[in-house]
Amino acid sequence: RKRCIRISTGSKQLDACLNGGFQTMSISEVYGEFRCGKTQLAHTMAVIAQLPKEMGGAEGKVAYIDTEGTFRPERIMEIAERFGVDPDQACENIAYARAQNSEMQTELLESLAANFATNEYRLLIIDSVMALYRTDYSGRGELSERQQVLGSFLRRATQMAEEFNLAVLMTNQVMSDPGASALFAGADGRKPVGGHILAHASTTRLLLRKGRGEERVAKIVDSPDCPEREATYIITTGGIND
Ligand code: ADP
Numbered sequence: 001r002k003r004c005i006r007i008s009t010g011s012k013q014l015d016a017c018l019n020g021g022f023q024t025m026s027i028s029e030v031y032g033e034f035r036c037g038k039t040q041l042a043h044t045m046a047v048i049a050q051l052p053k054e055m056g057g058a059e060g061k062v063a064y065i066d067t068e069g070t071f072r073p074e075r076i077m078e079i080a081e082r083f084g085v086d087p088d089q090a091c092e093n094i095a096y097a098r099a100q101n102s103e104m105q106t107e108l109l110e111s112l113a114a115n116f117a118t119n120e121y122r123l124l125i126i127d128s129v130m131a132l133y134r135t136d137y138s139g140r141g142e143l144s145e146r147q148q149v150l151g152s153f154l155r156r157a158t159q160m161a162e163e164f165n166l167a168v169l170m171t172n173q174v175m176s177d178p179g180a181s182a183l184f185a186g187a188d189g190r191k192p193v194g195g196h197i198l199a200h201a202s203t204t205r206l207l208l209r210k211g212r213g214e215e216r217v218a219k220i221v222d223s224p225d226c227p228e229r230e231a232t233y234i235i236t237t238g239g240i241n242d
């Protein structure tokens with residue numbers, strides 16, 4: 001029987017908000033404005049997932065679907081050094097794929113099933129989940145088709161999370177028109193894109209925003225077992241930290 005594992009975020013405060021970190025067998029979504037640290041969190045998680053369980057890891061390999069071309073192996077190596085693991089090994093344990101369009105994003109997900117079947121993988125990152133759907137279905141009247149295709153992508157991701165005991169971490173953008181709708185909006189009006197279909201697929205949702213100076217703030221917006229709370233964290237050379 002598979003048991004759910006929690007993977008640390010690199011920040012003790014944020015881990016405390018999340019009862020230890022992001023869990024396997026479900027989809028977690030982090031959303032927020034440009035430069036709030038979504039990709040840095042993804043890089044940090046890609047290293048921590050490989051660590052022993054005593055260190056907040058899951059002793060697993062990582063799959064990384066990059067839709068914006070912002071993955072940097074150098075960052076993985078710097079974060080690996082913080083945790084005292086071999087930087088080259090840390091990179092080798094990440095199956096990296098760049099998706100150029102939404103169709104490719106789906107194909108890449110499907111092709112990863114073979115990797116996941118080895119039972120060595122504990123984390124799947126999709127950074128970011130909506131970017132390519134937004135460009136591929138930008139025309140008027142294409143929204144319902146987009147949501148249909150998105151729905152089948154998310155169903156497959158959910159299925160894989162459960163079947164292969166994976167934490168699925170998706171990053172997401174916010175609507176450029178804050179306060180456009182009270183629905184899904186955080187206290188400050190930031191609203192993730194992707195509509196109801198993404199909202200229902202994500203078990204845990206986290207809103208990231210810039211705080212004072214170097215500080216960043218994460219707010220649990222939706223979680224089955226954590227109250228709505230905020231944690232502050234910083235972005236360092238070694239990744240997300242307190
Ligand atoms: P998002 O994906 O949400 O747009 P990023 O994860 O790319 O945002 O975060 C960008 C932020 O991370 C920038 O403010 C940048 O200064 C910071 N950052 C990137 N690399 C480092 C580093 N090596 N040390 C400290 N901060 C960094």
Ligand code: MG
Nearest residue numbers: 038039068070
């Ligand atoms: Mg990013």
